Amino acid sequence: MANIVAIVGRPNVGKSTLFNRLVEERKAIMASESGTTRDRHYGYATWNGKNFTVVDTGGYVQGSSDIFEKSICEQAKIAIEEASVVLFMVDCQVGITAMDKEVAHILRAADKPVLLVANKADNVDTALMAHEFHALGLGNPYPISAASGTGTGDLLDQVTVYCQDTIEQETDIPKIAILGRPNVGKSSLLNALLGEERSIVTPIAGTTRDAIDTTYNLYGKNFILTDTAGIRKKSKVKEDIEFYSTLRALKALQDADVCIIMIDATLGLEGQDVNLISLAYKYKKGILLLVNKWDLIKKDNHTNAQFKKNIEQELGAHSHIPILFISALHKQRIFQAIEKALEVYTNKTQKISTAALNQTMLPVIERYPPPAVKGKYIKIKYVARLPTHTPVIAFFCNLPQYVQPPYKRYLENQLRKNFNLAGVPVQLVFRKK
Ligand SMILES: Nc1nc2c(ncn2[C@@H]2O[C@H](COP(=O)(O)OP(=O)(O)OP(=O)(O)O)[C@@H](O)[C@H]2O)c(=O)[nH]1
Numbered sequence: 001m002a003n004i005v006a007i008v009g010r011p012n013v014g015k016s017t018l019f020n021r022l023v024e025e026r027k028a029i030m031a032s033e034s035g036t037t038r039d040r041h042y043g044y045a046t047w048n049g050k051n052f053t054v055v056d057t058g059g060y061v062q063g064s065s066d067i068f069e070k071s072i073c074e075q076a077k078i079a080i081e082e083a084s085v086v087l088f089m090v091d092c093q094v095g096i097t098a099m100d101k102e103v104a105h106i107l108r109a110a111d112k113p114v115l116l117v118a119n120k121a122d123n124v125d126t127a128l129m130a131h132e133f134h135a136l137g138l139g140n141p142y143p144i145s146a147a148s149g150t151g152t153g154d155l156l157d158q159v160t161v162y163c164q165d166t167i168e169q170e171t172d173i174p175k176i177a178i179l180g181r182p183n184v185g186k187s188s189l190l191n192a193l194l195g196e197e198r199s200i201v202t203p204i205a206g207t208t209r210d211a212i213d214t215t216y217n218l219y220g221k222n223f224i225l226t227d228t229a230g231i232r233k234k235s236k237v238k239e240d241i242e243f244y245s246t247l248r249a250l251k252a253l254q255d256a257d258v259c260i261i262m263i264d265a266t267l268g269l270e271g272q273d274v275n276l277i278s279l280a281y282k283y284k285k286g287i288l289l290l291v292n293k294w295d296l297i298k299k300d301n302h303t304n305a306q307f308k309k310n311i312e313q314e315l316g317a318h319s320h321i322p323i324l325f326i327s328a329l330h331k332q333r334i335f336q337a338i339e340k341a342l343e344v345y346t347n348k349t350q351k352i353s354t355a356a357l358n359q360t361m362l363p364v365i366e367r368y369p370p371p372a373v374k375g376k377y378i379k380i381k382y383v384a385r386l387p388t389h390t391p392v393i394a395f396f397c398n399l400p401q402y403v404q405p406p407y408k409r410y411l412e413n414q415l416r417k418n419f420n421l422a423g424v425p426v427q428l429v430f431r432k433k
């Protein structure tokens, strides 16, 4: 089950300030991870050992003030349907507004947990104002200051009560989610696969609104495809549709083993794609990048290689992710894409023996040992793969705390060079021995 936390509330209450505080920003692992808040509508957060995706609804509301109010209410409704927890944010320095009452009215009817967050409680006086929000009928408000962080710990403690534990399930059938921005061609790919592939085993129909899982059999291999393309056709507002499909995609991402991330060849890798890749990586998902609409690109002999090189550069530390050029429309390489995704799954779940690891990595370490730190020599004695679903490689050494990031990158590169780990998130840990 996916953990999605949605922040709703009227403009200017501090939603994006809280969002920035909650999501992990510290490690920019991609060369071009987009930094501006409103480009990043969602992000990965952890607290009390639970992880969840935070969605800032503010990013989805644009345009004139008349559609604004309707949008905020509509997004509150979508958030109730799709999120695990809704944070309804109000402003202590302003007090209850008509808009707050309207949103509260919608949220009171929800059968999902709603936490009332009274922001801008910067000092004792404003914190006292928080009591007024009791009148909204949503229980005790949590007074916080998103700007300084005060009160956010208590709030997060409560958020995690409603989050599921992350269990690394040993799935027998790989689950693949097709993700990407609107219009990249997700539906087209699914339809192409459906049209061509006669051996659909079982369409597991969820409710109409849930992502649809379908079990396929291709070349004797079973896999489940999660369709995230289906959108809420009812709504005519573009932002609502985008918000809704984002929440669905974020859920599918958390539930998948492998994420196929589709981009549009005519647009290239954009900030939002990079954020999605980064999120999938943090959730330790296998990743495959599909460049769709390849038919629209004028090509010569070098186009393919050059395009790939550019993307790899942008991916930085994730340049190991396999990249495939397809045309869903012309059914070019669509089965190859599935085969590749299954390969990533195999890479991700492979057993790497301790013997093979040591045979390969110890000579690599001997050739280029960790540089001494403060005159102390680091000696890595042996290497083992921990019994986890996604590869975690442990290096046992005398001074684990002294191993520096550049050396860790060297080790990761060597691991990737010697074992099939394309598209697989690999975690390196250093233990004292
Ligand atoms: N005093 C105070 N100001 C805050 C706090 N949190 C946010 N602000 C300020 O409130 C203003 C609005 O903050 P945002 O985070 O952009 O609000 P938002 O709800 O995302 O706004 P929209 O983008 O319009 O949806 C900014 O000027 C913030 O600096 C807080 O805890 N205390």
Ligand SMILES: Nc1nc2c(ncn2[C@@H]2O[C@H](COP(=O)(O)OP(=O)(O)OP(=O)(O)O)[C@@H](O)[C@H]2O)c(=O)[nH]1
Binding pocket: 180, 181, 182, 183, 184, 185, 186, 187, 188, 189, 229, 230, 231, 245, 292, 293, 294, 295, 296, 326, 327, 328, 329, 330
């Ligand atoms: N030229 C070309 N057009 C494509 C290709 N794949 C999809 N399209 C077109 O791109 C448009 C969007 O395709 P969809 O499959 O609806 O995209 P989607 O990602 O499912 O879109 P959402 O449902 O909005 O998320 C349609 O007009 C498709 O015909 C392709 O490989 N080449």
